Amino acid sequence: MRIAVEGCAHGELEIIYETILCLEKIDGKKIDLLICCGDFQSTRNLTDLHCMAVPDKYKDMCTFYKYYSGEKVAPVLTIFIGGNHEASNYLQELPYGGWVAPNIYYIGYAGVVNVAGIRIAGISGIYKNHSWMQGHYETPPYTDKTLRTVYHVRNLEIFRLKQLSGSIDIFLSHDWPNGITKFGDENGLLRTKPFFRQDIKNNALGSQPCMELLQLHHPSYWFSAHLHCKFAALVPEQKGTKVTKFLALDKCLPKRKFLQVLEIEHQTDLPIELSYDLEWLTILFLTNHLLSVKKGLHYMPGPAGNGRWIYTPCEEEKKNILKKFNNDLRVPENFKPTVESYNPQRLEPQPIKLPRMQINIQTTVFCKTLGIDDPGVLLQMVGSTDHTESKSEDEDTNIVDISVTQHDCSNISYTSMQESSDQMYSSECEDLQKVRESAQSDFLSPVLNSYLSSPDVTEEKSGNINVSNDNQESEVSVTDDDESVKMEPNCKKFKRRNYSIYSSTL
Incomplete structure (x- = not known):
């Protein structure tokens, strides 16, 4: 199976899909799956746009609304995780995953899916210590604070992912795993991103929970984004034979390395379609009582407690879940639009409605079938x-x-x-x-x-779609997601309708 991996999408779906189609014409081989590593920006209308944690001057509708409304259809099956610049009100409707548009699937707060025998796991958001132990209490309309905490990773999702057993082919995170630079060309990274030096020195670059997951499961591939540069590493298993191939990719911009194509063996007798992962479904069911929607600290069970603290399911538990789904783990294609899509041809101004927490029918179907809480x-x-x-x-x-x-x-x-x-x-x-x-x-x-109520595409033998190197990288602060950043010195070279949103690493 040929899989294209995208770094930060930033709403540029048209450009990403056009790049994929261009590659297919060049080498005559079809790409079967697209994976995006966050900052997808699934904004359906102006209300969604104002639920993104970016300054107003960077807000741009981009092109997702065309795929949501049905004006366009994604030419390749697309899976994505959330980052720190998302239409959080929309993604919050799909905490356990779902279709945000036909052929475009969000993996949820955390999730595991299968595509023709390839097991793909992912965690959405970014790690911030002050939100780590809280429940998912945020609800639209968001405050200035909850607009950001809503996309912070919680301990519940990491705890659930740690219960997985068996091999994982691909793992997705927006954050880099903490300490990953030690396993790659760290000096080369610092030559292009010298402002990373202090964070690397203080062991503050990346997510420690993500590194714990990597060292626990050692998936074949781990893909990330967020820091807007390409970086590769090989992480060997301690006292083992596994090696995880890590790759971080850039944002979708001209002259950036934002897309990588790889080939992975799959079960050729299975169709290239999404299926639920039985073990993950069972873990969700067994840990449903750990879900919290309160702001206070929420602890995960451990060996010091009196109750169960290991939720890796047994075969009998998995069989019971399989019965709930009538032995059919295919993800139903039950997408239905729930709000009015943005219409640039509309003569009168489109009103910006106050966002409210909505129940998505896909989540209703999933939770009702599995027997868990929405x-x-x-x-x-x-x-x-x-x-x-x-x-x-x-x-x-x-x-x-x-x-x-x-x-x-x-x-x-x-x-x-x-x-x-x-x-x-x-x-x-x-x-x-x-x-x-x-x-x-x-x-x-x-x-x-x-x-x-469209960049110039060149093909490398490795399968990488290279948008050639840009040696004039800007100095960007990578400390906190809501701090100010420095602008790129070459931002005026490209006159694009939404270039402003890419001129920083927000």
Whole structure:
């Protein structure tokens, strides 16, 4: 299977797909899969655009909305993880993954999928210590703080990924694994990115949880982005025979190394389509009780506790999950647009609506089938409880009960249930067990009235699509994602409609 790997996409889908089609014409070989390592920017409209953590002057609709609206269709199956510049309100609808547009699949907060026998795992977001142990409490409309913390990696996702067994062919992260530069040409990296020197010296470059995952699983390939440069490394397994081939790629810009093509052996008797990973599904089911939508510190189980702390599933547990999916692990192609797409031809100004937490039917189908909680449902329950906590105990609360099957999203019936707010979420100190039991048995959804409303391409023998070297790299701060950065000295050379968003490493 021929796989194209993209660094930071930054919304430039048209250019990326055109580059892939150009390569196919050059060597006459079809590319079967595209993988993007974050900063995908799946902005559907102006509301989504304002849910991105970038200064207003860098906000640009780019071209994703064309694929969302159906104006264009992705010519190759595309899988991506989230970075630190995303339409967070949209991706938050798909915490366990889903189609953001036809043929374009988001892997979720963390996830594992299979494509023709190739096992692909990934973790979205970037690591920040102050958010590490918190639950997924953020909900739109975001504050200046939650606009950024919403894409920070949480300990729950890393804990779940550590439960995996067996081999992993490809692992994706936006962050580089911490210390990865020691396994490659560090001096060469510092010649082009001298401002990395202090972070490397302080062992502060990259994500320590990602390095723990790499050293635990040693996947065949590990791809990253974020730091906007190409860097390769080989990480050998200690006291073992495995070697992980690491590659970080640049952002999609002229004269940048933003795309790499590789060939991996796959099961030729299987179609090139997405399938769920049975072990990952079982881990999600077994660790559902660890999900938190509260801001406070949330600890993962360990050997010092009284209960279970290893959730690598046994064969019997996996068989039970397989039955839930009727022995069919194919990812259903159940994408449906949920909001109005951006229309540049519209004469009157398109209004920017206040973003709200929405329930995506794909997540509803997935959670109902697997029997786990939808974080969005829990967030809306908590929100509706906060809104009505001053009302009397016997006041009716309208809840939406959604009945679905795995591959059918059309059969949705609405009913009403009577539930007092203190039964759903009595205090900040109480855990969410009652909410989970209620949501799992009836699959409750939120209060209806409140919430429904082209570069020059050259080919190398290695398969790399090289957009030739740009030796005049800018000095960019890589400390915190919301700090100021220095501009690139050559940014005026390319007159492109959305060049501004690429003129920094934000």
